[in-house]
Amino acid sequence: MLNRLEIKNFTVFAEADLRFGKQLNLIVGENGAGKTHLLKLAYALLATSWEEGSKPHATAPTKTVLQASIAEKLTGVFRPEALGRLARRKQGRERCDIQFAFDQPDLDINFGFATNSKSEVSIAQLPEQWLNAAPCYLPTRELLTIYPNFLAVYDNHYLEFEETWRDTCRLLGGLLQRGPKEARVRELLEPLEAAMQGSMELDRNGRFYLRNASGRMEIPLVAEGLRKLGMLARLIATGALLDQGYLFWDEPEANLNPRLIRQIARTIVELSENGIQVFIATHSLFLLRELEIVLAERPSSLDTRFFGLQRLDNSVTVQQGPSLYDIGDITVLEESLLQSDRYLAMGD
Known part of the structure; x- marks a missing residue:
């Protein structure tokens, strides 16, 4: 399982340290706050490891292989004009550093790249083995x-x-x-x-x-x-x-009516219980509440983490904790609550 992701100067993030739950992780924020970027970053690294390890006659990880394959996967997943465009934009050259930590330390990896990087990352810590479970990414479409x-x-x-x-x-x-x-x-x-x-x-x-x-x-x-x-x-x-494996799902609620969202919430929790580490990006209060309802029905609690992304000055901050109340006031969620208040006030 992925335990931790530390990033510095990656896209909209100046610095962040995310500690993931072993089963269910919910990333909440407004549009443009970097929810999808976090999903894609984690997915790209895991997919690179899985793909390299699944090749015929695969050998142990090497810097030569990973420097090129990670860069290629990041470019393919994000589609920037060049790898260096994923480094946080600010005046002058800037370096992006990324570190992944797993429950198996021999999977840990630390790499980075600069704003002028094109086809390779630099490896500071090399994993000793490849990932043995395939990640899956579900886009909004x-x-x-x-x-x-x-x-x-x-x-x-x-x-x-x-x-x-x-x-x-x-x-x-x-x-x-x-x-x-x-x-x-x-x-x-x-x-x-x-x-x-x-x-x-x-x-x-x-x-x-x-x-x-x-x-x-x-x-x-x-x-x-x-x-x-x-x-x-x-x-x-x-x-x-x-x-076993990993599911990254960007806005599961998109184009679904409330009845189907309720079923999706239940299936997400069941997959988490079944050994899949799930990462969800959403700004739907309905989905979050439904997930909390389903989780409350379970006799044993899942290892769940919430992450709230908020823009502050020219960067995005991350608040995290085991419940929705630990991630601060998210504007998009507050707007949903305020709309309910306005609607109820119409009957007064």
């Missing part, structure tokens, strides 16, 4: 509709799409989980399929369908909110989100 032939086109042409889309499409095309784990897969899938009123199918031509009592419906004709549930269901069915 569903990807089932673009899946047909997307991997082939992406790998053979330059497209202005974040590399997270390519990575997630590759996981969506994985084989269905079979064997002893099928019962657990079915347990996680049943509430999602009930909400979708059907199950996901992938045909030989690479097209997704929603199968229900009326037959098969091609995925572009399915409501977008249900397609997001379908994407999550498919990743559970293939085992990508089962037993």
Whole structure:
């Protein structure tokens, strides 16, 4: 599990030290506060380690390999004009330093780059082994509709799409989980399929369908909110989100109605209980409250951490703690509460 992320001069952050929960992590803030940047940074490092370790005849990590592969992954995930553009913008040259700490110390890594860096990072601490669990990144947009032939086109042409889309499409095309784990897969899938009123199918031509009592419906004709549930269901069915690994999900509530958000909240908690370390970026008070309701129903508490991002002068500060009350006043959440007050006042 990822225990800690220390950053200095990375995008909007002058300095931050994030201590993660072993199961569920909720990053809250306004638009432009850096929520997605934190998700992408953590995902890029974990994905680099997993990908390098999964290559045929992979050897132990080396500086030569990691200096180039981390830079390439950061550039692919963030899509800056150059790697150095990810360093915090200020007058003169500035250096960005990033340190990851895991529950297994032999995975720890410390690296950095300067504003003029292009294709390599510098490694200050080298991990001794590669990550053995694949991370998964879910963007705000569903990807089932673009899946047909997307991997082939992406790998053979330059497209202005974040590399997270390519990575997630590759996981969506994985084989269905079979064997002893099928019962657990079915347990996680049943509430999602009930909400979708059907199950996901992938045909030989690479097209997704929603199968229900009326037959098969091609995925572009399915409501977008249900397609997001379908994407999550498919990743559970293939085992990508089962037993171990990491899930990074940017604004799960996007394009979902409250009923579906309630189901998403329950599934997020169940994945956390099942061994997946989950990282959520959101500014939805509804989702946060629903997660707290679900967590309160559990007989044993999950190791959960909240992170509140707030702009201060020319940087973003991070407040963190085990509850929503530990992260200070987040403007976007306050606006939701004030709207409720204004609405109730209309009846007076």
